[in-house]
Amino acid sequence: MDVYQLAVQFYIPRLEQLGVQYLEFKISKTNVLDALYNADRMGLTLIKDHCMGFITKDDHFIDIVMSPEFAALEKMLIVEIIRKKQNPSKHSTDMKYDKTIGTSLENDMAVFLKSGGKEFCDINLVLEGKVIPAHKSILAARCTYFQAMFRSFMPADNTVNEAFSSLLRYIYYGDTKMPPEDSLYLFQAPCFYGFTNNRLQAFCKHNLENNIT
Numbered sequence: 001m002d003v004y005q006l007a008v009q010f011y012i013p014r015l016e017q018l019g020v021q022y023l024e025f026k027i028s029k030t031n032v033l034d035a036l037y038n039a040d041r042m043g044l045t046l047i048k049d050h051c052m053g054f055i056t057k058d059d060h061f062i063d064i065v066m067s068p069e070f071a072a073l074e075k076m077l078i079v080e081i082i083r084k085k086q087n088p089s090k091h092s093t094d095m096k097y098d099k100t101i102g103t104s105l106e107n108d109m110a111v112f113l114k115s116g117g118k119e120f121c122d123i124n125l126v127l128e129g130k131v132i133p134a135h136k137s138i139l140a141a142r143c144t145y146f147q148a149m150f151r152s153f154m155p156a157d158n159t160v161n162e163a164f165s166s167l168l169r170y171i172y173y174g175d176t177k178m179p180p181e182d183s184l185y186l187f188q189a190p191c192f193y194g195f196t197n198n199r200l201q202a203f204c205k206h207n208l209e210n211n212i213t
Contacts, residue, residue, distance in 0.1 A: 005042050023047055027054055033069045040077060056085040109173035127164055142171045144194030176203040180211040
């Protein structure tokens with residue numbers, strides 16, 4: 001419930017929808033009154049309406065209103081439940097969510113690399129005189145080569161200039177779309193740069209097998 005509230009507050013649509021799906025799955029006769037109370041207290045109308053609909057279903061209503069938890073509920077909520085039961089909505093009580101809403105982490109990181117994150121760059125990578133702004137935390141989190149570099153231990157220079165743009169896209173958001181020539185240069189990148197898995201190497205191998213004759 002708290003996570004859903006934060007997702008609404010900070011407008012994180014995908015997290016909001018995941019919260020909706022989780023709550024819809026978890027709400028039951030034993031916890032629906034707690035969910036209703038918290039949704040009402042937090043001003044979460046969508047969840048409150050779903051709880052109301054769940055409570056007033058014919059096969060739920062008697063069991064819930066006869067419980068000790070119902071008797072302890074705030075009077076205003078009890079009144080709302082009774083009114084809801086007497087005047088049921090013709091609309092479905094299921095919470096609606098759009099699986100396509102919002103952007104994915106990959107989309108956000110792609111935008112961040114290309115433009116949105118420029119003002120937050122805290123390091124400049126220089127390749128053959130070309131300055132490439134980047135972010136230490138992302139590079140270090142994804143690559144032990146850069147971890148060592150930022151800890152003042154300078155590793156051997158394994159930078160592949162010809163394919164560095166493709167390498168950077170992979171580091172930031174896992175992009176494996178690249179021309180065959182970049183795949184050739186980056187085939188050994190997991191060994192050089194210390195990636196935690198061989199996903200990039202596997203893609204490079206597949207790309208080379210399908211594009212080189």
